[in-house]
Amino acid sequence: xxxxxxVIVGGGFSGTALAIHLARSGHAGLKVxxxxxxxxxxxxxxxxxRDPSHRINVPAERMHLSAAEEGDFDRWFRASPACQIDxxxxxxxxxxxxxxxxxxxxxxxxxxxxAASSAVKLHHVRDRAVALENGxxxxxxxxxxxxxxxxxxxxxxxPALPSLLKHLTHSRALVANPWRVDALAGVVPTDRVAIIxxxxxxxxxxxxxxxxxxxGEITAFSRRGQLPRPNLSGQFAPRALDYSRPQAATVRxxxxxxxxxxxxxxxxxxPWQLVLDDIRSxxxxxxxxxxxxxxxxxxxxxxxxxxxxxxxxxxxxxxxLEQLQDDGRLTVKAARxxxxxxxxxxxxxxxxxxxxxxESLTVDKIIVTTGPAxxxxxxxxxxxxxxxxxxxxxxxxxxxxxxxxxxSQTLNIHGNANxxxxxxxxxxxxxxxxxxxxxxxxxxxxxxxxxxLDTASFPQAGRCPASLKTL
Numbered sequence: 001x002x003x004x005x006x007v008i009v010g011g012g013f014s015g016t017a018l019a020i021h022l023a024r025s026g027h028a029g030l031k032v033x034x035x036x037x038x039x040x041x042x043x044x045x046x047x048x049x050r051d052p053s054h055r056i057n058v059p060a061e062r063m064h065l066s067a068a069e070e071g072d073f074d075r076w077f078r079a080s081p082a083c084q085i086d087x088x089x090x091x092x093x094x095x096x097x098x099x100x101x102x103x104x105x106x107x108x109x110x111x112x113x114x115a116a117s118s119a120v121k122l123h124h125v126r127d128r129a130v131a132l133e134n135g136x137x138x139x140x141x142x143x144x145x146x147x148x149x150x151x152x153x154x155x156x157x158x159p160a161l162p163s164l165l166k167h168l169t170h171s172r173a174l175v176a177n178p179w180r181v182d183a184l185a186g187v188v189p190t191d192r193v194a195i196i197x198x199x200x201x202x203x204x205x206x207x208x209x210x211x212x213x214x215x216g217e218i219t220a221f222s223r224r225g226q227l228p229r230p231n232l233s234g235q236f237a238p239r240a241l242d243y244s245r246p247q248a249a250t251v252r253x254x255x256x257x258x259x260x261x262x263x264x265x266x267x268x269x270x271p272w273q274l275v276l277d278d279i280r281s282x283x284x285x286x287x288x289x290x291x292x293x294x295x296x297x298x299x300x301x302x303x304x305x306x307x308x309x310x311x312x313x314x315x316x317x318x319x320x321l322e323q324l325q326d327d328g329r330l331t332v333k334a335a336r337x338x339x340x341x342x343x344x345x346x347x348x349x350x351x352x353x354x355x356x357x358x359e360s361l362t363v364d365k366i367i368v369t370t371g372p373a374x375x376x377x378x379x380x381x382x383x384x385x386x387x388x389x390x391x392x393x394x395x396x397x398x399x400x401x402x403x404x405x406x407x408s409q410t411l412n413i414h415g416n417a418n419x420x421x422x423x424x425x426x427x428x429x430x431x432x433x434x435x436x437x438x439x440x441x442x443x444x445x446x447x448x449x450x451x452x453l454d455t456a457s458f459p460q461a462g463r464c465p466a467s468l469k470t471l
Contacts, residue, residue: 007147011036012044014425015153021449023114031121042107053207055314059095097314130382135468155426157380160373175367197369198222225334232273239274249289287433375399396430
């Protein structure tokens with residue numbers, strides 16, 4: 001019997017989740033290859049960190065691979081030796097916020113279990129995909145893997161270096177990629193530090209510096225100076241909005257609606273997080289109701305506010321930020337960078353605060369935490385660059401990732417679908433909107449797995465489709 005072969009490029013959360021779902025629901029005759037250079041699957045940017053100060057930013061009970069497995073990671077972690085060792089994982093309300101590496105370990109274990117028990121053949125290739133030629137994915141080592149379908153699970157390029165800092169590329173005072181292993185090793189305890197960005201990555205960096213005994217002053221700045229909001233503490237029933245109510249599909253209209261819903265919740269002594277959580281769970285449907293103009297308006301005006309309320313931080317990390325602010329060691333400014341100069345090994349920054357005169361700040365280290373450079377995704381990876389150059393794929397109109405249709409099939413430069421070239425995970429969020437965290441990414445992987453396993457969508461087993469041969 002000829003094998004059907006699906007190749008997944010990228011083995012972070014999205015690619016690993018897709019492989020697991022394919023193994024669970026597939027049958028004999030299906031082979032799934034995941035091309036990922038890391039030693040273990042499931043350990044992408046988010047869950048590959050080994051820093052114990054980096055914690056999942058929602059309770060463990062809400063981290064799962066499918067709705068049917070709700071609470072599974074929480075049970076797994078409670079039964080693990082790591083739970084006994086990591087006393088700080090348990091917050092005051094009893095909820096668990098494990099180190100992110102633990103969720104990576106959990107994903108890897110689910111993959112190994114699926115590989116051992118499924119009739120589907122799972123294979124992890126420790127290599128990097130660099131091209132797609134004549135229906136085969138070519139790796140850096142020169143190996144080729146012919147495929148019936150290829151799924152791109154490449155999502156998070158490193159932060160882009162601001163243009164005002166590019167002349168400092170070789171300075172030891174610049175930390176351009178805080179995700180790099182030991183990126184903060186050169187920061188000594190007394191260093192005065194500036195951090196560009198005030199979101200989740202900044203929070204991780206501050207928590208890491210605190211753990212390694214840093215005592216110097218830290219100044220974090222962003223255009224709005226907004227910090228991620230804390231997670232909800234305690235037990236509350238979900239609050240469901242009435243989406244059958246007539247509602248204009250405009251950003252301004254939904255902003256008014258959300259504010260009204262938060263006021264109504266507050267009148268019942270219910271926290272705002274319940275409203276935002278329900279908006280998030282319905283976010284994909286709402287996003288696709290917006291016109292392109294309204295989507296652009298959201299990104300231009302409301303995205304920073306949505307991000308700080310949507311992408312919350314673990315209470316343990318929030319407590320560190322509060323402590324350092326109270327001690328005067330962490331200052332958060334609403335300001336933009338207008339100049340950066342090398343000052344005998346240190347960096348002198350000129351910041352323009354909102355509504356104030358420019359100010360000067362001299363630091364020993366400057367750390368870039370502006371988040372993934374999604375707008376440069378297609379040029380950040382050899383395979384994506386090749387496909388884009390050929391016109392096989394294109395950036396989405398919002399510069400959030402790769403343009404796909406409602407079936408997650410990539411669209412070429414003519415707007416036509418590549419029926420056997422898909423995207424899974426955050427790189428598809430230009431189409432789907434809310435597609436950065438769990439459970440939405442897990443749901444997307446599960447939905448795509450069902451679509452791929454629909455035999456009507458496949459060519460004859462073992463026969464490379466013409467649409468892939470032309471790429």
